[in-house]
Amino acid sequence: EADIYQTPRYLVIGTGKKITLECSQTMGHDKMYWYQQDPGMELHLIHYSYGVNSTEKGDLSSESTVSRIRTEHFPLTLESARPSHTSQYLCASSDGGLAKNIQYFGAGTRLSVL
Amino acid sequence: AQTVTQSQPEMSVQEAETVTLSCTYDTSESDYYLFWYKQPPSRQMILVIRQEAYKQQNATENRFSVNFQKAAKSFSLKISDSQLGDAAMYFCAYRGSQGNLIFGKGTKLSVKP
Numbered sequence: 001e002a003d004i005y006q007t008p009r010y011l012v013i014g015t016g017k018k019i020t021l022e023c024s025q026t027m028g029h030d031k032m033y034w035y036q037q038d039p040g041m042e043l044h045l046i047h048y049s050y051g052v053n054s055t056e057k058g059d060l061s062s063e064s065t066v067s068r069i070r071t072e073h074f075p076l077t078l079e080s081a082r083p084s085h086t087s088q089y090l091c092a093s094s095d096g097g098l099a100k101n102i103q104y105f106g107a108g109t110r111l112s113v114l
Numbered sequence: 115a116q117t118v119t120q121s122q123p124e125m126s127v128q129e130a131e132t133v134t135l136s137c138t139y140d141t142s143e144s145d146y147y148l149f150w151y152k153q154p155p156s157r158q159m160i161l162v163i164r165q166e167a168y169k170q171q172n173a174t175e176n177r178f179s180v181n182f183q184k185a186a187k188s189f190s191l192k193i194s195d196s197q198l199g200d201a202a203m204y205f206c207a208y209r210g211s212q213g214n215l216i217f218g219k220g221t222k223l224s225v226k227p
Binding site: 033040041042043044045048058059090092101102103104105106107108 | 147149151156157158159160161164203205209214215216217218219220222
């Protein structure tokens, strides 16, 4: 399995709380991604980064924000969680070399906002 | 904009039998990549197989093979000798010039012992 880690795996919080979902990879990949996935549905790209200090919004609009201060770390933050944010969040990374088209995924964080 | 369609929400196969999962896509690009990813319950999504659009030869990885029909924009996955561990959600994905993956809605595969 790929060396990309997400914490926490499960999170239940109340409305209005600030949360940060952690994502780290030890493969030295330049590119990192955040996807949102509702149960039984497809993945939607919400943020991506092509390297340190680079962040872009994805195809699906999201109230979350991301940062990329270190190559291996790509955290996602929700300043004020709402029930509509309940979903699974998947982090991924990819190499810029010959295997650049392959994305490696973390196990995901399942978020429930009450 | 590119789209990926998986028309089979659920499929079932008997252990040791063969099953084919369907995927069609829409694009105006000529150079792109196609992928099948597997997502077991509560586990990491992993790459099953990859196909470069410029290659006519269908990709194979052990028991997994694809039928890539570029003109028809079809990319089906065949799983031979199905095993209990093959039970999972399978996602078809497209990567074009923009560089990001576009996923289909997925097919849930059940394997009966």
